[in-house]
Amino acid sequence: MPPADQPFADHSADQPAADHPADQPFDDPTDTSLWRPLHALVASIDAAISQVYADAAIKGVKPTWVRELLRLYRTGPMTITELAEAVDRTHSALSQKVAAMKAAGLVRTTPGPDARTKHVDLTPKARHLAPRLAAEWRATEATLADLEAEIPYPITQAVTDIEQALARKSFHDRITERLREDPAWRGE
Incomplete structure (x- = not known):
């Protein structure tokens, strides 16, 4: 056993992987990607929207939550299933998103008529932010239309x-x- 000030030596990097002999070349397919630029573009747009929120002191809102928040603002409380259908998402994806929005203090859930159902409603914080989020949505859509006109x-x-x-x-x-x-x- 090595002294306490010397960690165990990790020689695993020196050894070839059991299923990848060292004498076989490996062409890593992740070196190129047709999707990476699209993902980077979407991430940069989301980052710009997040910066707009930060500039306006809107805290705890992710751009990817705005559609659901605005739908709840317009319709009132919905079950997770209803909200998922309204925004064309899976129940599982919406359930995870609702949990994150709940942790951020934007929605609250209440039990439905059976143990499998939850109703989702906006918190006062989200109701207060909704008109500003709607304004950002309109500005973002107009900006995207302007960009499309340029290309x-x-x-x-x-x-x-x-x-x-x-x-x-x-x-x-x-x-x-x-x-x-x-x-x-x-x-x-």
Whole structure:
């Protein structure tokens, strides 16, 4: 055992992984990505909106929560299932989002008529913020429209074109078709 001031030596980095012999080259597919720029773009837009909130001293609100908060502001309390349907999300995804918004003090939940149902309602803090969040939403949509006018191929058109292509053949089917051709996927 080494002295207390010397940690155990970790030689695992010196050893090749059991399923990846050192003499086999490995072309890491994560070095390139068609999706990474899209994810980075969405993240930068969300960061800009978060900065708008910070500049306005709006604390504890994430841009990805605004649609749900505004829907609750317009309709009043809803079950998680109703809210998920209203914003086209899964119950599981909305349940996690509601838990995060509850922790941020923006919504509260109350038991429904049975043990499986929860009603979600805005807190006074969220009701107070809702008109400002609606203003930000309108400003963001107008800004995106301005951006689309500046570029030769609008993002909304690209999304529509991709959706039409996926209606012809699903993303799942496209991936599994390629995987059937890949010996690594088949374990060969």
